[in-house]
Amino acid sequence: MRRLGWRWLIVVAFLLAASFAGLFAVRAVRRAVYWSSHRDEVIRPWMSVHYVARSYRVPPHVLYRAINLEPLPRDRRPLREVAREQNRAFEALAAELQNAIAEFRAHPERFPPPPPPHGGPKTP
Known part of the structure; x- marks a missing residue:
């Protein structure tokens, strides 16, 4: 039972890290698109x-x-x-x-x- 708890913790930590990485990727793409069209x-x-x-x-x-x-x-x-x-x-x-x-x-x-x-x- 304890192993199952650790797996969930690892999955949740991975999902949080992936969410933050996705957020920063979206922000970078939005800025690049904005400034490429506002020259x-x-x-x-x-x-x-x-x-x-x-x-x-x-x-x-x-x-x-x-x-x-x-x-x-x-x-x-x-x-x-x-x-x-x-x-x-x-x-x-x-x-x-x-x-x-x-x-x-x-x-x-x-x-x-x-x-x-x-x-x-x-x-x-």
Whole structure:
């Protein structure tokens, strides 16, 4: 009778492990499908700088520099809010982002590497 208990425990542990692995596999596939179909989207007011950078495959620090902002790791503000804080129209902000994207794609070597993370070691 004790052997039967151990078998059930092993089966339950295996099913739990398989469920977790399946969950992470589904999440990875969903992300891959989402970003493969959301490339080079028209820049909209609800998007963040990081969203635009990911959609256009441009490093975020390039876009932050183009709109005169300090790159923040968790900055999720929509572009609408950034434009309002800078007292300018969203269309002007979007145009600057588009220009930076075009410039980066034409000449990526002109852009310096990203700055080190906050609190990280600085290279000479």
